[in-house]
Amino acid sequence: MSTVNLEYKVAKEDFSKAGEASSAIKKTLKKLGVNSKIIRRVAIVTYEAEMNIVIHSFGGKIYVEIDTEKIKIIARDTGPGIPDTEKALEVGYSTATHQVRELGFGAGMGLPNIQRCSDEFSIESIVEDYTQVESTIYIQ
Amino acid sequence: MNLLTVKDLLNAEVLCGEENLKKEISSAFACDLMSDVLAYVEDNTLLLTGLINPQTIRTAEMMDINAIVFVRGKLPNQAIIDLAKENDIVIMTTKHILYESCGILFNKGLKGASIMHK
Ligand SMILES: Nc1ncnc2c1ncn2[C@@H]1O[C@H](COP(=O)(O)OP(=O)(O)O)[C@@H](O)[C@H]1O
Numbered sequence: 514m515s516t517v518n519l520e521y522k523v524a525k526e527d528f529s530k531a532g533e534a535s536s537a538i539k540k541t542l543k544k545l546g547v548n549s550k551i552i553r554r555v556a557i558v559t560y561e562a563e564m565n566i567v568i569h570s571f572g573g574k575i576y577v578e579i580d581t582e583k584i585k586i587i588a589r590d591t592g593p594g595i596p597d598t599e600k601a602l603e604v605g606y607s608t609a610t611h612q613v614r615e616l617g618f619g620a621g622m623g624l625p626n627i628q629r630c631s632d633e634f635s636i637e638s639i640v641e642d643y644t645q646v647e648s649t650i651y652i653q
Numbered sequence: 654m655n656l657l658t659v660k661d662l663l664n665a666e667v668l669c670g671e672e673n674l675k676k677e678i679s680s681a682f683a684c685d686l687m688s689d690v691l692a693y694v695e696d697n698t699l700l701l702t703g704l705i706n707p708q709t710i711r712t713a714e715m716m717d718i719n720a721i722v723f724v725r726g727k728l729p730n731q732a733i734i735d736l737a738k739e740n741d742i743v744i745m746t747t748k749h750i751l752y753e754s755c756g757i758l759f760n761k762g763l764k765g766a767s768i769m770h771k
């Protein structure tokens with residue numbers, strides 16, 4: 514298998530479409546024959562990252578790079594950014610609104626869920642500019 | 654336990670996936686928080702929830718959950734049912750509250766999903 518690159522646009526506040534990128538990524542990985550446990554971890558990472566873009570940003574993109582050794586996911590958006598990324602990684606820390614909580618998100622578990630499923634993880638953000646989350650998951 | 658048994662025990666109405674009721678489930682998970690669902694690990698898990706929106710179906714899709722029970726008589730709209738169909742997810746609705754639904758299934762031997770702690 515040579516390298517496969519995927520790219521999806523994610524719109525802000527479009528809750529009816531939220532999850533479409535993650536769904537497409539999951540279907541592609543299945544077609545490529547990636548192990549189902551690995552696919553599940555990628556799905557958790559992409560879905561939580563996608564929901565964060567929908568909920569917290571002005572819109573962004575999810576990039577996925579697949580090769581024989583690893584799957585790398587980059588979620589990048591423009592938006593308010595995160596003033597204290599350390600704090601944002603704590604379980605329970607959330608600035609989500611009541612409306613978001615009614616969707617079953619906004620419990621401050623998204624970034625911790627992403628981190629837990631990643632073999633390599635990093636987050637980078639500049640206030641009033643962008644947020645970029647990178648996650649790498651090793652295959653096998 | 655298969656889904657037909659779940660349907661009978663909960664007196665549930667099947668909204669889609671009638672043809673898949675002989676599928677077996679090995680455990681169940683109940684909550685209204687999708688990030689909690691995304692934190693568990695087992696296959697063939699039944700999801701019981703009072704949360705009715707497309708995110709519930711998406712979350713199930715991400716986690717390979719192939720059956721959802723909506724509690725307290727909640728009815729999802731057609732778009733949600735279509736999304737479930739598209740992803741081969743059985744959905745049913747029961748008039749029981751979440752607590753009762755879980756109690757009934759637990760009493761009949763359906764265990765809780767094991768959570769990955771880290
Ligand atoms: N893409 C993003 N842009 C701006 N802020 C973000 C972004 N992702 C996360 N955050 C901030 O980090 C907090 C924690 O994120 P997360 O762990 O996913 O929890 P939740 O989304 O449930 O609030 C959010 O409440 C928000 O304040």
Ligand SMILES: [Mg+2]
Nearest residue numbers: 564565623624
């Ligand atoms: Mg989140």
